């Protein structure tokens with residue numbers, strides 16, 4: 013058994029998984045509050061990556077380069093993703109708050125198709141090269157086989173982001189309102205919480221996380237296109253379900269498990285079937301344990 | 315005035331939203347940045363106009379709902395023109411007869427000599443009509459949101475391609491086999507997943523369709539990989555040799571017959587014990603099982619039956635195209651079939667047919683539209699859910715014949 | 729399947745149900761005999777609906793036994809059985825939060841109740857076989873007769889979502905009766921009705937018992953209705969059974985009076 017290879021795969025799996033986790037958080041938070049699979053979440057992630065690409069493109073072509081460009085691009089991505097997430101909720105989901113359960117889901121699918129094709133039309137359907145803005149750190153040299161400098165940054169950023177999210181949810185007013193709304197929307201409203209605003213905030217936070225993921229993944233893979241949101245969204249949703257949808261630590265765990273399972277499958281079996289492992293895992297978990305790894309089975313009140 | 319101000323605000327907001335994506339385009343090859351400022355004006359203007367209509371429509375929607383809540387028994391329900399036509403049995407029967415005649419003579423109307431382009435277009439459109447009607451059973455009647463319906467279509471198409479290639483089986487033998495194969499797939503897949511809640515089901519079916527496509531793309535030895543399978547025989551006609559025009563016309567009649575059979579079957583099922591159980595499950599699962607409906611079995615039957623039609627028409631598709639590859643079976647195709655069902659009105663046969671024809675024929679004849687069609691479909695799905703969830707044509711309510719004089723005494727309402 | 733009076737139909741013993749850490753019902757036991765109307769009362773959140781859900785298979789109870797003795801059939805323990813199987817065995821219910829099929833007509837709602845008493849398959853329907861035609865006619869006739877019984881015949885072709893609250897509750901009763909039950913479970917049938925409607929419901933329930941030969945288990949907050957029509961009453965509070973007896977006994981039971989703060993019982 014080749015342990016170095018295994019370790020290499022594990023590292024890459026963790027990096028990948030932490031990005032899935034970032035996107036999965038958006039799914040899980042929205043689902044926790046309004047029980048909707050925000051199908052268009054992957055598109056918000058894609059738009060984040062595209063905005064970052066455009067900003068880096070404009071800046072690098074006018075002669076700038078380096079980490080500052082990446083930071084500016086990330087900032088723009090975050091702002092725009094938040095704006096799109098917010099607008100999406102207002103247009104496609106809010107009017108359907110009391111509709112039958114499938115209506116908002118179909119609306120979400122429509123929104124996803126719309127956004128994907130919108131970007132494809134106003135930008136391009138082709139793959140675009142995302143510039144390398146992170147130069148290799150010297151101290152990473154000895155372990156570059158396992159972890160590149162980009163990977164290191166990804167791990168740092170995702171960890172910091174998740175800690176920030178935890179603090180936000182645990183200690184801020186918004187976070188408390190979010191938890192109250194998740195428990196019982198009617199009671200939350202009765203006790204004076206502006207539920208609409210909480211829902212908007214949830215979408216904004218989820219979108220911000222997705223945008224960060226978008227920028228990170230674009231820097232890692234070095235290319236983007238208008239269809240990346242679809243697969244990534246599906247995988248991240250898998251991660252959310254895997255961990256137990258609505259459960260925030262679950263999303264992180266699910267992301268990591270999925271990332272590792274996928275890289276191991278690709279590394280040891282066949283990389284062509286990488287997505288099959290992810291979706292196979294989804295089908296398996298949903299049929300065997302629909303409440304996920306950390307989720308509790310809730311009985312619907314009758 | 316308030317509307318005007320809000321619309322203006324929304325227009326500005328959308329100008330901000332679309333700023334990077336619509337204005338800037340970075341060409342990484344020529345290393346230039348293209349600035350398309352005129353797009354910004356367009357975005358603002360469109361958003362302004364749409365916002366105006368949007369507010370107006372939402373207001374109207376709210377008013378109408380309040381009215382319905384205040385007076386749940388409207389003496390005369392206001393119905394759209396199409397709705398009234400669809401509800402009028404005599405008129406709709408006549409229209410149906412006319413439509414049937416037109417459908418039958420269609421190939422002779424539009425094809426002259428060797429020009430049978432329109433017939434081929436119509437065959438593709440009718441294939442999607444059958445798909446729409448099949449998915450209508452699963453989604454429209456039984457409320458099972460299947461986002462991977464195209465996979466069953468693929469199963470049918472590949473069944474025919476492989477059977478005819480490897481075992482020399484003919485079209486007519488493969489037609490039912492393709493349907494049954496898909497149905498088998500539906501049952502095997504449906505068995506574990508149909509217990510899932512509606513939204514999970516949607517995602518799992520989507521995942522299943524992705525898996526199917528990946529397998530088709532990568533298993534070269536069996537499925538021909540990304541290149542697909544070519545030289546699939548066209549339907550045979552009692553061993554006679556047909557030229558390509560005749561073949562197209564022949565295929566046209568086969569699909570047309572398939573459409574007719576699908577309509578007939580769906581119609582029979584809609585007002586049957588099974589159909590009512592599907593609808594009940596769609597409306598309320600817990601109430602249905604509490605009233606004695608076997609959920610697993612009922613769902614499975616709807617799912618498998620929907621799959622059956624997809625498989626059937628998949629065989630026709632493979633035969634008509636001569637050639638299949640995994641690119642014909644993407645998520646966007648599933649989404650388009652779903653859009654047909656949603657647009658047509660869940661459960662409404664006529665609505666689905668009209669929607670399917672429109673969604674398939676418009677892009678074909680309006681090339682300008684073709685480019686924007688997925689954009690439009692996406693927007694339409696959102697708008698339909700918000701403003702007209704019942705679809706273009708409401709699922710007609712069935713009136714049963716009953717003997718009012720019989721049994722028990724009638725106390726009248728309250 | 730008419731049961732002779734006095735025959736035992738349902739026996740519940742040691743029934744408990746936990747939701748996470750919450751014990752919603754705790755060691756409940758009761759029985760019900762043919763021809764009876766038995767009421768289950770108690771303050772909000774006492775666990776009455778949960779008892780119904782455990783009996784009808786919507787939830788699987790954490791502990792305890794639910795045994796039914798269908799008239800003319802063999803006795804069976806039904807915990808953990810699927811709701812639809814339990815309904816086929818002859819128990820049918822209504823819901824506290826009305827659960828009709830809103831986009832189906834009033835008649836179709838009742839016809840769903842006949843589902844478990846008919847058997848035409850998809851093939852029958854496609855071929856319009858003799859069996860399917862016969863069953864279809866029987867279903868329509870029987871359903872319409874039930875609508876007449878609950879006074880909804882003239883709105884048979886309306887969508888059920890367009891009915892008034894009281895009418896929807898009566899429709900739920902008709903739908904449940906369509907399953908040919910020997911035991912009917914009504915969860916707050918008078919909730920949201922005005923006094924006039926409640927009075928009519930009172931008569932309806934008694935009439936149903938006589939004409940359809942069903943026993944009735946009733947959850948209700950309207951004490952006047954409960955005291956009027958029940959033969960026996962079980963009282964629950966915080967998941968536990970605190971009293972049982974005839975209406976008269978219950979009215980005078982100090983525990984019950986305390987549970988209700990001494991108000992409603994005397995209403």
Ligand SMILES: Nc1ncnc2c1ncn2[C@@H]1O[C@H](COP(=O)(O)OP(=O)(O)OP(=O)(O)O)[C@@H](O)[C@H]1O
Pocket residue numbers: 311312313314747750752770771772773774775776777778779824
């Ligand atoms: N599915 C569930 N999950 C968690 N808790 C539940 C569930 N169903 C009921 N409960 C809890 O169990 C307790 C009993 O509820 P139940 O609905 O049985 O009361 P009830 O006696 O019917 O009250 P009411 O008169 O208000 O209808 C309540 O505290 C309720 O919150």
Ligand SMILES: [Mg+2]
Pocket residue numbers: 776777778824
């Ligand atoms: Mg209750």
